Amino acid sequence: MNTPGGWGPPPPGGPGPGVPPQLPxxxxxxxxxxxxxxxxxxxxxxxxxxxxxxxxxxxxxxxCVRAGQRDVRPVRTIAGATTRGTFVPYATYVLIAASVIVFAITAAQSSDVMNNQSPSRLFADWALWPRGIAQGEFYRIIGSGFLHFGPIHLAVNMLALYIIGRDVEHILGRSRYVAVYVTALLGGAAGALALQDSLSVTAGASGAIYGLFGAQAIILIRLRQSPGPIFVLIAINVIISVSIPGISLWGHMGGLAAGTAATAGLLFVPGWLGNTGGPSSSSARLIGWGSIAAVAVFALVVIALRTLQLRSEFGYS
Structure with missing residues (x-):
């Protein structure tokens, strides 16, 4: 029904015809x-x-969302590493990829996948050869950790690295994990050079992986969980190292000792020295990194002293 003048109320839901909508x-x-x-x-x-x-x-x-995220304290592990919703162990994957690539190069150079060490030039240049160390070829100490004798040796080590490395990397954080891995590699080289025959040739990531075994045991102890399964795994591997000829027992033991000591220093020494700021505090980080460095330096000192003995043994001035 129209009102006088012919105008009616606007239709429901908006203004009448010809009237533009109101903008905010x-x-x-x-x-x-x-x-x-x-x-x-x-x-x-x-x-x-x-x-x-x-x-x-x-x-x-x-x-406001960005400001709120800055105000939220990140969740950290016992080593002070920041935890994320989805963790990807990039460092472990890179280490595996590096070993696989190096193996592929040695296999291509030797034209034999099963016997990749001979006559591969890369294998000859990087293997932990005491005479080469005596001549100053110290790059062998790191390079030998990425060489492997055949595909089975490679597969066993990479499987162990994949299984153990992911968990250790998650707890320690990427940088500390790599530092412990390298320290264990140095410890394995030190053990092999100091306690094995001076004519032996050593290669493989086993020393560093044994170091991760020790790191995993220390992590479980720090978390107040039973380290029994990892102790059994270590014992089995030690028995294998003793039973099968040609396996570098002292390289394994050196890596195990270095990795265990470095991780123990990282997780326990800050508390022993009275740190109360938690694992992410600057003092805890400094003490933890200092502990890892101390173990690495000790391994390097052993290597240096053994190098002097080898130079005398081989008649180098």
Whole structure:
């Protein structure tokens, strides 16, 4: 029914014909050209849908979301490493990939997958050969840790690294994990050079992997969990090292001792020295890194002293 003058009420849902809709009088704080009727429920600033995120109550602008994330303290492991929702052990994958690539090169050079060490030039240059160390070829200490005698040796070591390495990397964090791995590698080289025959040739990641076995045992002890399974695994591997000829027992033992000592220093020494700031405090980090460095330096000193003996033994001036 029309009112006098022929005008009626506007139809439900909007203005009448020919009347433009009312635009919001406020604009997004991040996009001044976008009118909006929405606002952040935390700071009350106007924001367009693109700049808002769902929240427990209402919706927050991206600036408030970012500020809230900075205020939240990250969850850390017993070693002070930051934990994430989905952890990817990149360092372990890189170590595995490096060993596989080096093996592929030695197999291609020797034209024999099963007997890749001869006549591969890379294998001859990188293997832990005492006479080469006596001549100053110290790159063999690290390079030998990426060489392997045949595909079975490679597969066994890489499987062990994949299984143990992921867990240790997650707890220690990527940088500390790599530091412990390298320290164990140095310890294995020191053990092989100091206690094996001076004419022997050693290669493989076993020393570093034994170091990760020791690291895993220390982690379990620090978490107050039973280290029994890893102790059994270590015992089985030691028996294998003793029983099968040609396996570098002292290289394994050197790596085990270095990895165990480095991880124990990282996880226990800060507390023994009275650190009360937690594993992520600057003092704990300094003490932990210092402990790893001390073990690495000790291994290097053993290597240096043994090098002097080898130079005398082989008649080098």
């Amino acid at each position: 009088s406020q604009v997004c704080v991040r996009h001044p050209n976008r009118p909006t009727a929405l606002a952040c429920t935390r700071c009350d600033r106007p924001a367009c849908p693109e700049c808002l995120r769902p929240a427990a109550v209402g919706q927050h602008c991206v600036d």
